[in-house]
Amino acid sequence: MSTATLAEPLSRAKQLKASTHTAHEKIDKLVMRHEPFQSLESYGHFLRLQHVFHGALEPVYLNENLNNLLPGLSQLNRFPAVEADLNDLEMPIPPSPEAAAIGSAYQALGWLYCSEGSNLGAAILFKHTRQLNLHETHGARHLAAHEDGRALHWRAFVQQLDALELTEEQDQEVIAGARAAFDFYRDQLHRVYGEVA
Ligand code: HEM
Incomplete structure (x- = not known):
């Protein structure tokens, strides 16, 4: 019997990570280039x-x-925390943004991967907010870890995402959605910083 083993196919989350690695690196650099904690x-x-x-x-x-597919999803929404952060710092709250134009529920899963993953990197950003005297109940609420801890939360989300039964085409849509979310973030970054330049 051959001892050769076939490579395990990548899980959905790992595939998403691989498909957005370059986009993530670019975003990470772009965000830090603007010295957000200076x-x-x-x-x-x-x-x-x-x-x-x-x-x-x-x-x-x-x-x-989507909440039926991913129970507990609505509790992960970080928009109210971003508004509370602006409020803490007595900064004007911009008008509510338009909903992202997302082609399908499968693409929405990719957008959610992008957004939930950003909460992992937020650990680093959260530490930086200390230099501005901000913390989980003042100004840096949206970057704070969930009370069960960041890693646990991420693992639970990944488990839910990986457990969904999707066709190959639907999986391609998930990846397209994740890429679109990174593109959206990058475009909005250029717009926001373009306005203050
Ligand atoms: C300066 C800004 C950022 C830094 C320094 C950063 C850093 C990181 C780090 C270190 C991780 C891996 C954490 C771990 O494995 O424990 C991570 C994961 C991730 N980040 Fe960021 N990030 C930044 C911004 C963003 C933004 C703006 C987004 C989305 C728009 C994003 C999306 C993701 C995603 C999806 C993952 C999960 C990757 C995976 O599948 O494991 N990040 N980030």
């Missing part, structure tokens, strides 16, 4: 960017069908 003013610009992203996704987090 002053409260620059943090305010970053909060406006987060406001657009999480605001555009709020309808997805609250969508009933």
Whole structure:
């Protein structure tokens, strides 16, 4: 009998990670290039960017069908926390952003992957907010870990996502959705910082 083993196919979440690795690296660099934690003013610009992203996704987090697929989803919505952060810092709350234009429920899953994953990297950003004297109940609420811990929450989300039975075409839509979410974030970043340049 041959001892050769076939490579395990990547899980859905791992495939998403691989498909958006380059987009993530670019976003990470772009965000940090604008030194979001250098002053409260620059943090305010970053909060406006987060406001657009999480605001555009709020309808997805609250969508009933998606909540049936991913129980507990609505509790992960970070838009109210972004608004509370702006409020804490007495910064004007921008008008509520338009809902993201998302082609299908499968694409929405990709957008959610992007948004939920961003909460992992938020651990680093949250630490930086200390230098501005911000914390989980003042100004940095939306970057704070969930009370069960960041990793546990992420693992639970990934488990839910990986357990969904999808066709190959639907899986391609999930990936397209994740890529579209990164593109959206990048475009909004250029718009927000273009306005303050
Ligand atoms: C300066 C800004 C950012 C930094 C420094 C950063 C850093 C990180 C780090 C270190 C991880 C891996 C954490 C771990 O495995 O424990 C991560 C994961 C992730 N980040 Fe970011 N990130 C940033 C911004 C963003 C943004 C803006 C988005 C989305 C729009 C994003 C989406 C993701 C996703 C989807 C993952 C999960 C990757 C996976 O599948 O494991 N990140 N980030």
